[in-house]
Amino acid sequence: MATSAVEHAAPDAPAAHSKTGVWSWITTVDHKRIGIMYGVSAFVFFMFGGLEALLLRIQLGSADNTFLSPDVYNQLFTMHGTTMIFLGVMPLSAMFFNFMIPLQIGARDVVFPRLNSFSFWMFLVGAIVLNVSFLFNAAPNAGWFGYANLTETQYSPGLNTDFWVIGLMALGVASLAAAVNFFVTIINMRAPGMRLLRMPMFVWMSFIxxxxxxxAFPIITVALIFLMADRYFGANFFQPDANGDPMLWQHLFWIFGHPEVYILILPPFGIVSEILPVFSRKPLFGYAAMVFSGAFIAVLGFGVWSHHMFATGMGPIADASFGLLTLLIAIPTGVKIFNWIGTIWGGSLQMKTPMYFALGFIAMFIIGGLSGIMHAAVPADLQQTDTYFVVAHFHYVLFGGSIFALLAGAYYWMPKMFGFMLNERIGKIQFWLMFIGFNITFFPMHFLGLHGMPRRVYTYPEGLGFEFWNLIETAGSMLLGFSFLVFIWNIWLSKRAGVAAPADPWDGATLEWSIPSPPQEFNFAEIPTVHARDPLWEQKRSQGRPLPEPPRVSGEGIHLPNPSVKPLITALGIGVFFTGFLLGSPWPIPASLTINLPVVLIGFAMTAYGILSWAFEPA
Amino acid sequence: MSHDTAHALHPPTTTGLDNRKLAIWTFIGSEVMFFSALIGTYLVYKGKSVVGPFPHEEWTSPTGEHFEHIFEIPLVTFGTAVLLFSSFFVVLALAGAQRGNRKMLIGWLSATVVAGLFFVGMQVYEFSHFMDKGLGYTTNLFGSTFYTLTGFHGAHVTVGLIWLGTLLILSLRGKIPPEKALNLELAALYWHFVDVVWIVIFPVVYLMK
Known part of the structure; x- marks a missing residue:
């Protein structure tokens, strides 16, 4: 379907393509531009998700509040979870996969540039499908986990769950296409000498x-297909009347869902493992242990899904096995945390903004990790499950973990991506606002949870002792939201100030710092040869001095893949195909036809045209 | 699938493996999980249907309606054999492509496509025949799981047929020279995978009682 980036086009293929304008962005196959598009759209969705959270917090700020109706509350908490996971953290990681993996392994692009562009557009289609639901007052409202049989037609008759099913399917296609692309890129596009155990840790964690x-994604796809079959075509997968078992949904969902949480945290692990050595002025402690603990976490990640289901009554053997396996995960995670501390230990710390966020990440992630271990104890979990204690736990790992690390990555890499330095002072102010706001918002949730406040419920009655901490949390969440405005303000101000970023502002260790900021379209004028881990440090050490600023060169004679609109057509085709499932039949007969067949067929034809014309288009 | 004219300018890959081949293998790895979930669900729900018809036993409804058992092994066994042979045919077609033996390529690729078409035709016949015997998609868990699993396999065979059919048209126009045999090899890899999935489905669904 896709042609390799390194394959050269026909000599008569149109070589000159315009480098500016909207069309150049729509048809771009440049991994850096695609990375920026991922970043910008993910940040917009992240802000949506944050806004949803603030509305939820306002509702919970006082007892018996009527700010949100129960139905709107359900829609908002479902969309908050779905958005933050699929449209926030995952694509923010994808931004760094796109921008940084080729640079860090010394490649000119990903292996299949057009497939990469397809992944982005498919992601955007899925994200829009999910969010358009708000315009119809039919946003998904059954939780991000979509437990059957709550999601079956008899309990969720509206379009809400249909939007959710279809949006997630589209996002799954995007993720799988991207995963194939980066998997092959990392295996096959490394610069000479970049052996597997010389790869930067971010590349390793991204690879895993x-x-x-x-x-994991094929499994959620199958679960969504079953749900769709039930809802649209009257199948019995989750219908207890027909002996269908709602537990099957939970198993399939969490076999996907637990690896998914490692999909959310492993790239941030990688980011932090890049930043700590650079700002401690010494190599990563225990490189090999870091690689293998990451791999071990991934393997265990497929064997612990049922710890999300202790309350379903699986029996003592299943509970004990899954509890034990879950405890095991503490070992490789602990290895990582000690190695990070070992990296900082004895280093000459450069307290720049990325370092603040990276250190904040370690502290917050430890808290989230510890409450995670508490959940592994089945009897304790039975008390904690469905309470705010769990909400506290996963916000400490997902916000305190992933988001802190992603911001560390943003402060670390944005000079490379955009060519200007971010304001250090405002960056540190943002860190403290975010750090304090985050802890005020989420730490009291531990108390509320242990006092029995249930999650996913739109309000609570007076007199249960929940008012005080909820009010504090709501105030904290406003501070947390404000810290992101400071982030935007920082970008705007820094861009206006225009302090040009040198190629290597942090005295970095990896190859992305060996080329100008922002990188030229072809990345490397000459493909580097790698002789050691931390190749740029090695190069600087062997020369005994800082390297000169790399010149910007013309890049003539370097073949780059041609821009293409076919990936967008294919993604739109799939989008139209799925839209046909949301529109309903245009004809009254047969009554069993629940989809808009003409739209589905048009979408199918568009997709087929997109794929075939893509296959025959010179790369 | 790339069909540009200036070809074979591959810079060496890190591992020496071809990028596209590695991508197909990666995709197949992912597909294994897709079919595992489908087959796993079929097994979990095996024997759980509250009403018939059933795969291997007769059933009389409370209202006295009689249903035959659904599966008829001879036809599907023949279809399975034909699909397995198609895997053999595509290997011969690939050998023809690699040797630049156009007759061998076109002949065996046509045989592959015909065999694949036969299999899909068998499945269409089988589905409509089972419907006539009273097994609808919504009838019971057996119906839902059986049609979903074998239907998705059939859809994969159909995608493979479109892919191989496109390559057949190209080879008829002489556009699969030996240096482009990889284009066929990629499709063949996918085709083998689809066959292997059927080798699991056939005993698990049809033979296991």
Whole structure:
């Protein structure tokens, strides 16, 4: 379907393509531009998700509040979870996969540039499908986990769950296409000498993430197909009347869902493992242990799904096995945390903004990790499950973990991506606002949870002792939301100030710092040869001095893949195909036809045209 | 699938493996999980249907309606054999492509496509025949799981047929020279995978009682 990036086009293929304008962005196959598009759209969706959270917090700020109706509350908490996971953290990681993996392994692009562009557009289609639901007052409202048989037609008759099913299917296609692409890129596009155990840790953790994506997403796809079959075609997969078992949904969902949480955290692990050595002025402690603990986490990640289901009554043997396996995960995770501390230990710390966020990540992730271990104890979990204690736990790992690390990555890599330095002072102010706001918002949730406040419920009555901490949390969440405005303000101000970023502002260790900021379209004028881990440090050490600023060169004679609109057509085709499932039949007969067949067929034809014309288009 | 004219300018890959071949293998790895979930569900729900018809036993409804058992092994066994032979045919077609033996390529690729078409035709016949015997998609868990599993396999065979059919048209126009045999090899890899999945489905679904 896709042609390799390194394959050269026909000599008569149109070589000159315009480098500016909207069309050049729509048809781009440049991994850096695609990365930026991922980043911008993911940040917009992240802000949506944050806004949803703030509305939820306002509702919970006082007892018996009527700010949101129960139905709107359900829609908002479902969309908050779905958005943050699939449209926030995952594509923010994808931004760094796109921009940084080729640079860090010394490649000119990913292996299949057009497939890469397809992944982005498919992601955007899925994200829009999910969010368009708000315009019809039919946003998904059954939780991000979509437990059957709550999602069956008799309990969720509206379009809400249909939007959710179809949006997630589209996002799954995007993730799988991207995962194949990055998996092959990392295996096959490394610069000479970049052996597997010389790869930067971010590349390693991203690689493991791609494996998780490849193996986990097919399972949620199958679960969604079953749900769709039930809802649209009257199948019996989750219908207790027909002896269908709602537990099957939970098993399939969490066999996907637990690897998914490692999909959310492993790339941030990689980011932090890049930043700590650079700002501690010493190599990563225990490189090999870091690689293998990451791989071990991924393997265990497929064997612990039922710890999300202790309350379903699986029996003591299943509970004990899954509890034990879950405890095991503490070992490789602990290895990582000690190695990070070992990296900082004795280093000459450069307290720049990325370092603040990376250190904040370690502290917050430890708290989230510890409450995670508490959940592994089945009797304790039975008390904690469905309470705010769990909400506290996963916000400490997902926000305190993933988001802190992603911001560390943003402060670390944005000078490379955009060519200007971010304001250090505002960056540190943002860190403290975010750090304090985050802890005020989420730490009291531990108390509320242990006092029995249930999650997913739109309000609580007066007199249960929940008012005080909820009010504090709501205030904290406003501070947390404000810290992101400071982030945007920082970008705007720094861009206006225009302090040009040198190629290597942090005295970095990896190859992305060996080329100008922002990189030229072809990345490397000459493909580097790698002789050691931390190749750029090695190069600087062997020369005994800082390297000169790399010149911007013309890049003439370097073949680049041609821009293409076919990936967009294919993604739109799939989008139209799925839209046909949301529109309903245009004809009254037969009554069993629940989809808009003409739209589905048009979408199918568009997709087929997109794929075939793509296959025959010179790359 | 790339069909540009200036070809074979591959810079060496890190591992020496071809990028596209590695991508197909990666995709197949992912597909294994897809079919595992489908087959796993079929097994979990095996024997759980509350009403008939059933795969291997007769059933009389409370209202006295009689249903035959659904599966008829001879036809599907023949279809299975034909699909397995198609895997053999595509290997011969690939050998023809690699040797630049156009007759061998076109002949065996046509045989592959015909065999694949026969299999899909068998499945269409089988589905409509089972419907006539009273097994609808919504009838019971057996119906839902059986049609979903074998239907998705059939859809994969159909995609393979479109792919191989496209390559057949290209080879008729002489556009699969030996240096482009990889284009066929990629399709063949996918085709073998689809066959292997059927080798699991056939005993698990049809033979196991």
């Amino acid at each position: 993430t791609q494996v998780l994506l490849l193996l």
